[in-house]
Amino acid sequence: MNSVRIEDAVKRFGSTRALDGVSLEASEGITGLLGPNGAGKTTLLKVLATVMSLDSGSIEIFGRDPSRHRHRLDIRRRLGYMPQEPGFHRSFTAFEFIDYVAILKEMTDRKARHAEVDRVIALTGLEKVAHKKIKALSGGMRRRVALSQALLGDPRLLILDEPTAGLDPEQRLRFREVMSRLGEERSILLSTHQTEDVAALCPRVIVMNHGKMLFEGTPKDLREVARGSVWFSEARAPEARLSWRTGEGVHRNIGTAPPGANLVDPSVEDGYLLLLGDEAFIEAAWRRSRQCAGRPWFTGRYR
Amino acid sequence: MVHRSLPVALSLARVEARKLLRNPMVILGTILSFVITIGVTWRDIPVLNRHDSLTVDALVPLAAAVLVAAHLATIRPRRYKTTELWDSLVTSDATMTAAHLLSALLLAFFALALVLVQLSYMKVIGGVATPRPAIILTGPALVAFAGGFGVALGRWAPRIFVAPLGLAGVVAVCTVLIGNTYQHNREWLSLWVSSEGLAGIPSELTLRPDGWRLGYFLGLVALAASVAFIPDASKRVLAASLATVALVGTFLVANQLTKESPRDLQRAITTQLQQGWTAPSCREYSSVAYCPMPGYEPWIDRWRRPTEGVLVAVPAGARPTDLRLLQAPGHTQRYDEDRNSFVSRWLDREGRRGALASETDIHPSMRWGRNSAQGESELSIALMVASRTIGLDSRFRLTEDDLQALGDPRGGNFKVGRRRSQCTSIEQGRAIVALWLAAQATGATEAEFASAAARVPYQAERADGPTYFDPLAWNLLGYTYGTSDDYRVLWGARETNYALQLLGRDQTEIRAVVAEEWSLLTDPATTTDQAAEVLSLRPLPSLEEAHDNWGLVYRGLKQWGTAPCH
Structure with missing residues (x-):
């Protein structure tokens, strides 16, 4: 079964059509979204992350309709989302921030939650800075914190908006390694400007511009x-x-x-x-x- | 969804409470609360059924900090732009609001712990009486309200400047409410009341609506909490309904707060009179009865030290046998001026004050100093015991001789037979003995007396015109004035300086001379000069000579307008 199915999706901001009749289906594996600024990638990912609703068209995630409250909650329980500009509570340490998100993801057992936080921190190589304040971390480190929170709870659908922006080459390689492992058993949609990442990671790539899908296929x-x-x-x-x-x-x-x-x-x-x-x-x-x-x-x- | 939301809210609340506790403003507020408590009780032994209200006032800075910190925590997603991420998560805004409110509640428990620590501190430094449970809980309720108000502001107006504005608004409203205290008792609606008045007034004479006030605070907490939920669309109707109920409830309780029932107050005071004042529980030591009000028993030892210190220097045969220290409500400057003035009027009308102010008893007040003020309190008791032992009595009725000495004033309070409660011991030799007896009683009284005498040397002070003012008289008057309202002897600077000379000499020798010449030295007719000669004191200029030296004219007792002590 497809994890995601969108049909003829339209989203307008004033007179601008951010999504203009987009249709796609995605199942397990990594799908890369390519496109220039303003192409509609972020809007599409926000819609998939249930942060934004469509003006018209239909969408199903795990066979659920995100416009319905209960369905939306079900989707969110199986979703990991890394926004383009995630924002951080700067006075929190990396651990505290990820732990906070873990609570918001209904992980209420303290011991198990901390174990899960430790797991995602190890996965993204943040161990050494886990207890540093976020305001003291570099941009690349912060992206990894954002990625860590998205990985909490081993979500079935990962939506990552420009996850490699600001990462140095070594971090990008590590990111590719993690993603390729995760992509074997879950759906990952990521947007990027880095065509090398798409070439290296994504069995499937979508190119968007002006709210439309220009291309869908393999690298x-x-x-x-x-x-x-x-x-x-x-x-x-x-x-x-x-x-x-x-x-x-x-x-x-x-x-x-x-x-x-x-x-x-x-x-x-x-x-x-x-x-x-x-x-x-x-x-x-x-x-x-x-x-x-x-x-x-x-x-x-x-x- | 409640079965999942509640554990999430509790987990979040724990995290948020920890964050609040680590907030620099909250830490500062906590420190300030201790500074206030320590500062206010620095010179006073706490009376816990009075100083318990201090725990509420001391938590005001903490409450202000919690208001701002809770608001900042609530708007954190907006401040740090995490709203988009939060929106993708399963936890709802309502759950997060509940978490923030619960964190404020946890801070209230922290505040309760602070209150208990402060009360323990007060007890450790010698506090007496029992604090009132409703007041103990009022401070934490204030903190809970501040947190709830901060959260509600954050939900309604998620802008960083709103909390300081809200705080300023609360301060303004409370200031207005306190300003109206005398007319409508609206001060009880304020988040804090004037501790100056309340701490100074014995709680036994105050009808403080503690229970209603706690209910009022809890109503405000409920109101703030329900208002905080209204912006959440899914709970709007329920939250608005709860807010309405809370508003009505708070209004009804507030209405009770502003009702003052003289009948209730009279009943309370009558109970106090019956239980404590008119049937005191006394203990006797060395032929002196000590009769504290209920709860003040530990102060007996504090009264004994200066009392026995005075009496031991008095010849055995001259020691009073009927001396009784009967504690009575003290007099404060504000007492007769504020809303409790009718208590005083009621006492007078019922004749209770007269019954209390017996001719033979000494009335220690409900205050006792500590640290630098301990000497003042001991000197106050010592002065009263010494005066009574010597025979100096401020309570008498004016005679024709008194009026003559005062320059024959007529009318008003100056009538033969009019009861007086203040007199001057100037130019009476027995004043030297009384002052010396009081000063030598304990180490603290000696130091305090020497300090007071040094502050005000025997000299004239010029005000607008060439007048002579004897500040030492008023200075020493202050000791007894602050401790007891029914015993006021004015002391002269000249007699004080003679007593100071006595302190500097061999005390055994002085005691022997005083014992030998007791009758002469305590005779009201013996002048200051005669007593100084008997005691071999280095002569000081007389008041006439001193005035001549200063280029002034001495007008005798007319100068003070106060009758001589009988």
Whole structure:
């Protein structure tokens, strides 16, 4: 059974449609949400975290309707949520804060709760700073505190909004390790700007922009979007939509490759960048990818 | 959901209570409560059925701190932007509100512990009588209300500046209520009352609506708690209904608080009179009867020290055989001015005061000093015992001679036969003996007397014009005035300085001379100069000479307007 099912979800803020007819289903495993700022990722995650309701469309989480009070409580008992800007009680220590959230998650047996807090602290490598005040922790450490609270109670659905923002490379590697282990037996939806994280972690990736889903598929599918559109050249290619000089001293170009171009294997980031290009460019990329991939990887309605 | 919410609320309340206890404002409030208790009782032996009200006043700073801290705790999710995370959790706002209220309740138990510690401290430093249970609980109820009010403010107005504003509002309202105390007894509606008045008035003469006031506070607690739940949509109707009930209940109790029934008060005082004052339980030591009011028995030993210190220096044959120290309600400056003045009027009307103020008894008051004030209290008793032993009596009726000595004033209080309760011992030799007897009674009386005499040397003070004022007289008067309201002898600076000379000499020798010349020295007709000569004292300028030196004219007793002691 799917953990999450959304159909034709619409959420408006004034005249802005933060979610514009989004439909998706998710079951066990990690789903990465990619998209620029304002794409609607956070709104989608808030809706899934039962923090926000939809204006129209339907949503089911674990087969429950979050608009109904009792169902919402059932969902929340199986949910771990890390907001984009979680906020912390700065005068609390990391342990105290996570313990406080544990109580709010109805863990009332003190001994068992403290054991659970210790477990998530160990999972996120916070042991050494567990009893330091949060105000004394670095931004990266705070993200780990936020992640720890989301992991409390071993939730069946983890919703993480930009969990790797502010983490150093070592922390990100550790995060990937933890997530890959957790993702084996639960649903994880995470949003990020880091395409490397998606490539490394997510068997499934969704790209959003302007409240719509532009892409849903595997990272490999996303790479394929850019197949034939990435090439090296000695100088900046005038045909390229994006071009930058690499460490090796050559230019990596993305766009409509000229005949005879030195095509290279695309990355997930290339695919992502191509998807977020102008409408005509993306349409062309879509047609090209249809021809070579042979499977639909665009979902939703694209205009 | 209650079966899950309650354990969550209790667990959260424990965490929040710990946080509140560690809040610097709360710590400061706790320290201040001790500072207030220690400060107020520094110079007074606590009387627990009076100073118990101090435990309420002492908790006011703590309550203020709890109000602000509870408010800050309630709005913490908003302050630190955790509302979004909290919204994704299963615990409801109502449960969190309940947790904050419960944490305030736990702080009330902490306040109760503080009260018990403070009462224990008062007992350890010599406190007497029994504290009133309703007052013991009033302070903690105040803290609970402050916490509840802080939570309610946090739920209704989650802005950081609201708590200080709310606190200022409460202070303003209470100040107005206390200001109206004399007309409508509205001071009982204030969260604190004027401890100056209440601590000074013996509780035996005060009808304090302790039970109603505790009920009023509990009503406020219920009101604040139910109002705190109203913003929560799922409990709005229930909370609003409870708030209405609490409001009505509090109003009804408040109405009782402002009703003062003279009949009830009279009944209470009559009971006191019957139980304590008119049928005192006395103990006799060395032919002196000590009759404290119920609860004040431990003070007998405190009265005995100066009493026996005076009597041991009096020749055996001259010691009074009917001396009785009968404790009576003391006189305070505010006593006749405040709302309890009708108690005084009632006592006069019933003739109780007259019955109490017998001609032979000494009336220690219901206050006893400690630390630096212990000497004052001992000197006060010693002065009264010495005066009575010598025969100086402030209670007499004016004679024609008195009026002549006073320059023949007529009218008003100056009529032959008019009862007086104040006299001057200036120019009476026996005053030197009385002052010396009192001063030498104990180490504390000697130190206090020397200190008082040194503060006010024998000299003139100029005010607006060239007048002579004898401040020492008033200074020593203060001792007896603060301790007993029915024994007022004015002492002169000249006699005091002679007594000071006696203290500096060999006491055995002085006692021998005093014993030998007792009849002469205690004769009302013996002048200060004659007594000084008998006692071989270094002569001091007479009042006339001193006035001449100062360029003033001595006008005799007319100068003080007070009749000489008989």
